[in-house]
Amino acid sequence: MSEDFNQWYTEIVQLADLADYSPVKGTMVIKPYGYAIWENIQSYLDKRFKETGHKNAYFPMFIPKSFIEKEAEHVEGFSPELATVTHAGGKELEEPLIVRPTSETIINHMFAKWISSHRDLPMLINQWSNVVRWEMRTRLFLRTSEFLWQEGHTAHATIDEAKEEALQMLDIYEEFAKQAAAVSVIKGTKSDIEKFAGATTTYSIEAMMNDMKALQAGTSHELGQNFSKAFDITFSDENNELQHPYQTSWGVSTRLVGMIIMAHGDDKGLKLPPKLAPHQIVIVPIIPNDKDKDSVMKVVNLLNDSLSEFRVIIDDRSEVSPGFKFNEWEQKGVPLRVEVGPKDIEKNTILVSRRDDESKNSYPMDDVQNTIKTLLDEIQDNLYKNSENTLKENTTHVESFSELIEVLNSKKGFVSCFWKENKEDELKIKEETSATLRCYPLENTDSEKAVNSDSENGNFAIFSKAY
Amino acid sequence: MSEDFNQWYTEIVQLADLADYSPVKGTMVIKPYGYAIWENIQSYLDKRFKETGHKNAYFPMFIPKSFIEKEAEHVEGFSPELATVTHAGGKELEEPLIVRPTSETIINHMFAKWISSHRDLPMLINQWSNVVRWEMRTRLFLRTSEFLWQEGHTAHATIDEAKEEALQMLDIYEEFAKQAAAVSVIKGTKSDIEKFAGATTTYSIEAMMNDMKALQAGTSHELGQNFSKAFDITFSDENNELQHPYQTSWGVSTRLVGMIIMAHGDDKGLKLPPKLAPHQIVIVPIIPNDKDKDSVMKVVNLLNDSLSEFRVIIDDRSEVSPGFKFNEWEQKGVPLRVEVGPKDIEKNTILVSRRDDESKNSYPMDDVQNTIKTLLDEIQDNLYKNSENTLKENTTHVESFSELIEVLNSKKGFVSCFWKENKEDELKIKEETSATLRCYPLENTDSEKAVNSDSENGNFAIFSKAY
Numbered sequence: 001m002s003e004d005f006n007q008w009y010t011e012i013v014q015l016a017d018l019a020d021y022s023p024v025k026g027t028m029v030i031k032p033y034g035y036a037i038w039e040n041i042q043s044y045l046d047k048r049f050k051e052t053g054h055k056n057a058y059f060p061m062f063i064p065k066s067f068i069e070k071e072a073e074h075v076e077g078f079s080p081e082l083a084t085v086t087h088a089g090g091k092e093l094e095e096p097l098i099v100r101p102t103s104e105t106i107i108n109h110m111f112a113k114w115i116s117s118h119r120d121l122p123m124l125i126n127q128w129s130n131v132v133r134w135e136m137r138t139r140l141f142l143r144t145s146e147f148l149w150q151e152g153h154t155a156h157a158t159i160d161e162a163k164e165e166a167l168q169m170l171d172i173y174e175e176f177a178k179q180a181a182a183v184s185v186i187k188g189t190k191s192d193i194e195k196f197a198g199a200t201t202t203y204s205i206e207a208m209m210n211d212m213k214a215l216q217a218g219t220s221h222e223l224g225q226n227f228s229k230a231f232d233i234t235f236s237d238e239n240n241e242l243q244h245p246y247q248t249s250w251g252v253s254t255r256l257v258g259m260i261i262m263a264h265g266d267d268k269g270l271k272l273p274p275k276l277a278p279h280q281i282v283i284v285p286i287i288p289n290d291k292d293k294d295s296v297m298k299v300v301n302l303l304n305d306s307l308s309e310f311r312v313i314i315d316d317r318s319e320v321s322p323g324f325k326f327n328e329w330e331q332k333g334v335p336l337r338v339e340v341g342p343k344d345i346e347k348n349t350i351l352v353s354r355r356d357d358e359s360k361n362s363y364p365m366d367d368v369q370n371t372i373k374t375l376l377d378e379i380q381d382n383l384y385k386n387s388e389n390t391l392k393e394n395t396t397h398v399e400s401f402s403e404l405i406e407v408l409n410s411k412k413g414f415v416s417c418f419w420k421e422n423k424e425d426e427l428k429i430k431e432e433t434s435a436t437l438r439c440y441p442l443e444n445t446d447s448e449k450a451v452n453s454d455s456e457n458g459n460f461a462i463f464s465k466a467y
Numbered sequence: 468m469s470e471d472f473n474q475w476y477t478e479i480v481q482l483a484d485l486a487d488y489s490p491v492k493g494t495m496v497i498k499p500y501g502y503a504i505w506e507n508i509q510s511y512l513d514k515r516f517k518e519t520g521h522k523n524a525y526f527p528m529f530i531p532k533s534f535i536e537k538e539a540e541h542v543e544g545f546s547p548e549l550a551t552v553t554h555a556g557g558k559e560l561e562e563p564l565i566v567r568p569t570s571e572t573i574i575n576h577m578f579a580k581w582i583s584s585h586r587d588l589p590m591l592i593n594q595w596s597n598v599v600r601w602e603m604r605t606r607l608f609l610r611t612s613e614f615l616w617q618e619g620h621t622a623h624a625t626i627d628e629a630k631e632e633a634l635q636m637l638d639i640y641e642e643f644a645k646q647a648a649a650v651s652v653i654k655g656t657k658s659d660i661e662k663f664a665g666a667t668t669t670y671s672i673e674a675m676m677n678d679m680k681a682l683q684a685g686t687s688h689e690l691g692q693n694f695s696k697a698f699d700i701t702f703s704d705e706n707n708e709l710q711h712p713y714q715t716s717w718g719v720s721t722r723l724v725g726m727i728i729m730a731h732g733d734d735k736g737l738k739l740p741p742k743l744a745p746h747q748i749v750i751v752p753i754i755p756n757d758k759d760k761d762s763v764m765k766v767v768n769l770l771n772d773s774l775s776e777f778r779v780i781i782d783d784r785s786e787v788s789p790g791f792k793f794n795e796w797e798q799k800g801v802p803l804r805v806e807v808g809p810k811d812i813e814k815n816t817i818l819v820s821r822r823d824d825e826s827k828n829s830y831p832m833d834d835v836q837n838t839i840k841t842l843l844d845e846i847q848d849n850l851y852k853n854s855e856n857t858l859k860e861n862t863t864h865v866e867s868f869s870e871l872i873e874v875l876n877s878k879k880g881f882v883s884c885f886w887k888e889n890k891e892d893e894l895k896i897k898e899e900t901s902a903t904l905r906c907y908p909l910e911n912t913d914s915e916k917a918v919n920s921d922s923e924n925g926n927f928a929i930f931s932k933a934y
Contacts, residue, residue: 020577022527023534024564029577032522032592039523055499056506060489060613061597062550067490083529083555085566088612089601090547097491099552099566110487110496119786125499130528130597134556145555146527319586 001267005211009262010140016270016332018257019140026135026145030254033332034141036278037257038148042128044180044275045150045252048172054124054152059106061129062097067105071230074104077197081133083145099132104198104223104249107153108231111245115155118237121245122165123155141258142215142467149253155233155245159224162246163201166220169250170203173218181256182273182383183207183263184391185217186462188439193426196249200224206438206462208391209262212412214438214466217259220250258467263387270333271355273383274376279313281372282329284322286341299365300340303350306368310376330355335379336372356382395462401425401451408433408463419461420450429463438462468734472678476729477607483737483799485724486607493602493612497721500799501608503745504724505615509595511647511742512617512719515639521591521619526573528596529564534572538697541571544664548600550612566599571665571690571716574620575698578712582622585704588712589632590622608725609682609934616720622700622712626691629713630668633687636717637670640685648723649740649850650674650730651858652684653929655906660893663716667691673905673929675858676729679879681905681933684726687717725934730854737800738822740850741843746780748839749796751789753808767807770817773835777843797822802846803839823849862929868892868918875900875930886928887917896930905929 001008013019018034030038046056062085069075078101085097100106107125115123128150135145152169156162170187177185185205195202199221207217227233228244237243264271274280283303285296297316304312313334315325322339329337339351349362352371356379363371394413398404407415408429419437426437440459450458468475480486485501497505513523529552536542545568552564567573574592582590595617602612619636623629637654644652652672662669666688674684694700695711704710731738741747752767754760764783771779780801782792789806796804806818816829819838823846830838861880865871874882875896886892886904893904907926917925 020580022573023531023576024527024529024573027527027529029527030525032524035524036522038525055503057499057502058497058505058615060491060494060496062491062494062613064490080557082557083552083564085550086553087563088550088599089603090549096554097550106489106491109490113487132555136556146529148525 001210001265008265008267012261012265012269012331013140018261021138021140024145026138028138028140028144030148033278034257037260037272037276038254040276040278041176041180041252041256042150044176045172046128048176049126049150049152052168052172054126054154057125057127058129059103059110059127061100063100063103063106065096065098067109068098070105071198071226073226074198078102078133081135083132083134100129101131101133102249102251103127103129103131103151104153104227105231108227108233108247111153111155111228112231112233115233115235115245118157118235121155121157121235122161124152125154126150126152139258139467141261142255147253147255149251151251152249154248155228156247157235157237157243157245159246162222162224162248166201166203166222166248166250169248170205170218170220173205173220173250173252177205177207177217178384180273180275181260181263182275182380182387183217183259184384184388186391186439186441187443188441188462190219190439191421191426191437191461193423194437196221198223198226200226203442204439206464207259207263208387208394208414209259209467210265210390211262212390212394212414214414214462214464215255215259215262216438216466217256218250218252221248223247223249264383265333269331271383272333272335274335274380277333277335278311279332279334280311280376281307281313281336281338282325282334283312283314283338283340284325284329285314285316286322286339286344288342292342295345296340296342299345303338303340303365303368307372309369310372326353336375354379399451404451404463405429405432408435408465414438414462414464416460416462417451418446418448418458420453420456420458422452425452433465435463435465438464438466468677468732475732475734479728479732479736479798480607485728488605488607491612493605495605495607495611497615500745501724504727504739504743505721507743507745508643508647508719508723509617511643512639513595515643516593516617516619519635519639521593521621524592524594525596526570526577526594528567530567530570530573532563532565534576535565537572538665538694540693541665545569545600548602550599550601567596568598568600569716569718570594570596570598570618571620571694572698575694575700575714578620578622578695579698579700582700582702582712585624585702588622588624588702589628591619592621593617593619606725606934608728609722614720614722616718618718619716621715622695623714624702624704624710624712626713629689629691629715633668633670633689633715633717636715637672637685637687640672640687640717640719644672644674644684645851647740647742648727648730649742649847649854650684650726651851651855653858653906653908654910655908655929657686657906658888658893658904658928660890661904663688665690665693666716667693670909671906673931674726674730675854675861675881676726676934677732677857678729679857679861679881681881681929681931682722682726682729683905683933684723685717685719688715690714690716731850732800736798738850739800739802741802741847744800744802745778746801747778747843748774748780748803748805749792749801750779750781750805750807751792751796752781752783753789753806753811755809759809762812763807763809766812770805770807770832770835774839776836777839793820803842821846865918871918871930872896872899875902875932881905881929881931883927883929884918885913885915885925887920887923887925889919892919900930900932902930902932905931905933
C-alpha cells in the first residue's frame with residue numbers, strides 16, 4: 001500500500017476474496033466475503049430508512065428511451081453511459097429500452113399516477129437494486145458498469161420539506177460513515193459542474209482515502225420541481241389548487257465497500273470496522289500435538305458458545321499452519337484474532353491480537369464477553385479516530401489561486417480555500433491539476449475573499465483529486 | 468373471487484396496493500405493501516439458507532451470448548425469452564449481451580475459476596436478484612418479463628451429495644410454504660417435458676390455488692455434470708484425479724406473493740398469514756365524539772406500546788369512517804383488527820376481529836399480549852388447515868386414460884393416477900385438457916398399473932391445470 005496504492009487496492013480486493021473480475025468487460029462478481037460486508041451496510045441503512053418513514057418498493061429496470069429524454073439535463077448527463085436493449089422475445093423492440101442508470105424517470109412516471117392529493121404526500125420510497133452506467137475502465141467496487149445501490153425517491157408539498165428531507169438523508173449517510181464504517185466525512189454542497197444531472201442542489205459526503213484522495217461516498221439531491229414538471233406530477237393542495245411537488249433523491253452504492261478498504265487498509269491488507277465485519281473474531285486453535293486436539297477444541301467450542309452475541313469464525317483447518325491462518329485473516333481484516341492453545345488453557349486465558357494496532361495481549365477466560373466487547377468498541381473508535389486524523393492532517397488551506405494549483409500539484413490531500421462559484425475557473429483547476437471541487441462544506445458558512453476573484457468573497461470549498 | 472377468479476386476482480392486487488402495471492409492457496411495479504411481503508419471505512428464506520451453509524454473492528446480470536449457448540438444452544429452453552443488449556456506452560457491442568434469465572452460465576464460468584481441489588467443495592452460493600424472461604401476457608407477480616428471485620447454485624464432489632442438497636432445499640421450500648405462507652404443497656419430481664432446461668432432475672413444490680389450479684411455487688434441480696462439463700469445472704479429488712463436480716440449482720421468486728394471494732384470498736380480498744403479513748394487527752380507534760379523542764388515543768397508544776413484539780399499524784385517519792377502514796384493511800388481508808372505543812375502555816376490553824374466519828370477540832385488556840399471540844397462531848394454523856383441506860377435497864384419483872381426460876375437462880382440481888413416463892401421451896393430455904403433469908409426488912412411491920399403458924406399471928402422478 002505504501003508503495004503503490006492502486007496496485008495494492010487491485011490485489012487486496014482479490015486476495016481478501018471480496019470480488020473478482022467477470023468475463024463481461026466492465027462488470028464484477030461480488031464474492032461472498034465482499035457481499036457479506038454489503039449485507040451489513042444494507043442492514044444498517046435499511047433500518048434507518050424505515051425508522052425515518054421510508055418504504056421499500058421495486059420498479060422495472062427497463063426504462064423507455066423516451067422517459068430518459070424527458071428531463072433535459074438528466075438525459076445529457078447520462079447519455080454516454082447508457083446500455084440499450086433492442087431485441088427481446090425474439091423480436092426487435094418498437095422502442096428501445098434503457099437499462100436504468102438511475103430510476104428517477106420510471107419512478108416519477110408512477111408517482112404521477114399515485115399522487116393526487118396533499119394527503120398522498122410526503123411520498124417516501126426507497127429501492128435496493130442494480131443499475132448500469134457503462135464504464136470502460138473498471139475498478140472493482142469503485143467503477144463498474146453494473147453496481148448495486150439504494151436509491152431513495154421522495155415527493156413533498158413544499159420546498160422546505162424537500163430540503164429538510166435531502167439534508168436528513170445526508171445526515172444518515174454521515175452517521176453511517178462515522179458510526180458503522182468508522183470513516184470521517186465532510187458533508188457539503190456540490191458545485192454546479194459536479195451536481196447530479198437534473199438536481200437543483202446536490203449534497204454529498206466526501207471521505208479521504210489512505211492515499212489522501214477523495215471518495216464521494218453518498219449523495220442526496222434536491223430535485224426541485226424538475227422531474228415533477230417533466231412527468232406532470234400534481235397534487236391538489238389544502239386550498240384545492242393543483243401544485244407540482246418538490247422532490248429529492250439520494251443514494252449510496254457498493255462503492256462504500258471500496259471506501260472501507262481504502263480508508264482503513266494497510267500493507268498487510270484490510271482492516272474492517274467491527275460493526276460491518278462479516279467475522280468480528282477469528283478463533284485459531286493452537287494444537288502443537290495431536291494429543292492436545294480434543295482438549296483444545298473443547299475449549300474453543302465453549303469459547304465460541306459464550307461469544308454467540310458476536311460474529312465468530314473458527315479456523316480449524318488442519319492442512320495449513322497457524323502462521324498461514326494469521327496472515328490470511330489479517331489480509332481479510334478480521335478485527336480480533338483469538339488463539340487458544342494448551343498453554344492458554346493451563347493459565348485459563350486467551351491470547352487476543354488486534355488487527356488495528358497489532359497489539360497482542362492475554363486476557364482471563366472468565367470475563368471473555370466483556371473483554372471482547374470492549375476491544376471491539378475500542379477498535380471501532382480507533383479506526384474512526386485514525387480516519388479523522390488522516391483527514392485533518394492532510395488538509396491544507398490556501399489563500400490564492402496560484403497556491404491552490406501549486407499545492408494540488410505538489411501535495412497529497414485536500415486543499416481548502418474560499419471560492420467564488422465559477423465554472424470556467426473550476427475547469428481550469430481540473431485541467432491543470434486533475435483535482436475537482438469536492439464540495440462546499442456545510443459546517444463552514446464563512447464568506448471571505450475568494451482565491452479566484454480580485455475583490456469578491458467566496459464560500460469555503462474543498463478541492464482534491466478523487467475516485 | 469367466487470364469480471371470476473382471474474378478474475378478482477387482477478383487481479385485488481391493485482386494490483390492496485400490492486403492485487401496479489408499469490409503462491414497459493410485460494413488467495410490473497411492486498408497491499411498498501407488496502414489497503413488504505416479499506421482504507418477509509426473503510428474511511425467512513435467507514436465514515434458512517445461511518443456517519444450511521449457503522453464502523450470498525452477486526454476479527453480473529449481463530451474460531455473453533456465447534455462454535448461454537454452451538449448454539445445448541439450456542439455450543433451447545431459454546432462447547425465445549431472452550432480452551438482448553446490443554448497444555452500450557454509445558457504441559454497438561462486439562458481442563451482444565443477454566440479460567440473465569437465470570445465472571447458471573455466468574456462475575459456472577466463475578466456479579471453473581474458483582474450484583480446483585476437493586477442499587473447495589461443496590461450494591454453496593445463493594444470489595438474490597432480478598431476472599428477465601420476456602413475456603407478452605402479463606399477470607402481476609405470476610408472469611412478468613422481469614421478476615425478483617433467489618437462485619442457489621452449488622457444486623459437490625459426488626452425485627449423492629448433490630441429490631441430498633437438491634432435496635434439502637426442496638424441504639426448505641416446503642417448510643417455508645407450510646410454516647410461513649400457510650400453504651399446503653406437494654413435493655415431487657417433474658416429468659422430462661416439464662423439467663428445467665439443463666437439469667437431470669427437477670423437483671418442485673406444487674400448491675393448489677383457490678380456483679383449484681396448480682401453482683409451481685419453487686423448484687430445485689439436480690444438474691448432474693451438464694454445466695460442469697460445458698464450463699469445464701474440475702477439481703482434483705483425494706486421489707489427485709481430476710473430476711467434474713455434480714451440481715444443483717434452486718429458486719423461488721416473487722410469484723410466491725401471487726401464491727399467497729390466490730391460496731388464501733376471498734371475496735373481501737386478501738388473507739395474509741400472520742408470519743408474512745406486513746401488518747399483523749391494525750388498531751382502529753373508535754371516536755364517536757371529539758371529546759373522546761384524547762382518552763381513546765391514550766389507550767390506543769398504550770396498547771400499541773404493549774404490542775411492540777408484533778407488527779402493528781394504527782389507522783387514526785380522521786377523513787374516513789371506521790367502516791371504510793374496516794373494508795380497506797380486510798381487503799389488504801391484515802390478520803387481526805382491534806377496535807378501541809369509549810365503551811371498550813369502560814369495560815377494560817378490546818374488540819378483536821379475525822380476518823380468517825370473520826369472528827369478532829371482546830378480550831380483557833390485561834392479558835393482551837398473550838391473547839394476540841394466541842390468535843395469530845390460531846390464524847396461521849387455520850389458514851394452513853384450510854389450504855390442506857382444499858388440496859385434499861379437490862384431488863380426484865382416476866384409473867384410466869379416458870377418465871383422466873374426462874375429469875380434467877369436467878372438474879376443477881388435481882387429478883392423480885399412475886402414469887408411465889411418456890412424452891407423447893403427456894402432450895396429448897395437454898392438448899386435450901390444457902392440463903400438465905405437475906409432478907410425481909415424492910411421498911407416494913407405489914407403482915401400479917399405468918393409465919397410459921395396457922400392461923406396464925407407472926408412478927403416482929398429479930395432473931392439473933396450472934399457472
